Amino acid sequence: MIWTIIIGGIAGWLAGKIMRGDGYGIIIDIILGVVGGWLGGWIFGKLGLHIGSSLIGSLVVALIGSIILIWLVRLIKK
Numbered sequence: 001m002i003w004t005i006i007i008g009g010i011a012g013w014l015a016g017k018i019m020r021g022d023g024y025g026i027i028i029d030i031i032l033g034v035v036g037g038w039l040g041g042w043i044f045g046k047l048g049l050h051i052g053s054s055l056i057g058s059l060v061v062a063l064i065g066s067i068i069l070i071w072l073v074r075l076i077k078k
Contacts, residue, residue, distance in 0.1 A: 004037065007055070007059055008030055008031075008036070008037050008066075009026075009029065009030040009033055009034075010033065011033040011037060011062035011063040011066045012034075012036065013026075013029050014066075015036065015063055015067045015069075016029050016070065018063075018067060019067060019070045019071065019074075032066055032069055032070060033062055034062075035065075035066075036062055036064075036066030036069040036070075037058070037061060037065055037066070038065065039066075039068060040061040040064045040065025040066070040068070041061055041065065044061055044064075
């Protein structure tokens with residue numbers, strides 16, 4: 001649980017930096033990172049890709065999921 005929050009926080013922060021914008025704040029970044037990690041895991045699972053077993057793999061999956069989630073949130077906000 002703690003690792004999920006830490007990895008989600010890092011992934012959310014990185015996704016915010018990659019997506020360039022005003023950001024949502026650290027709490028929302030952590031939430032987006034955790035939800036993005038779940039989303040990334042689901043997407044990678046559906047594609048048959050399983051790279052999330054290591055710390056770096058989990059971070060990459062969460063980062064990609066967070067980027068997709070931020071993109072969707074921004075798309076909906078417009």
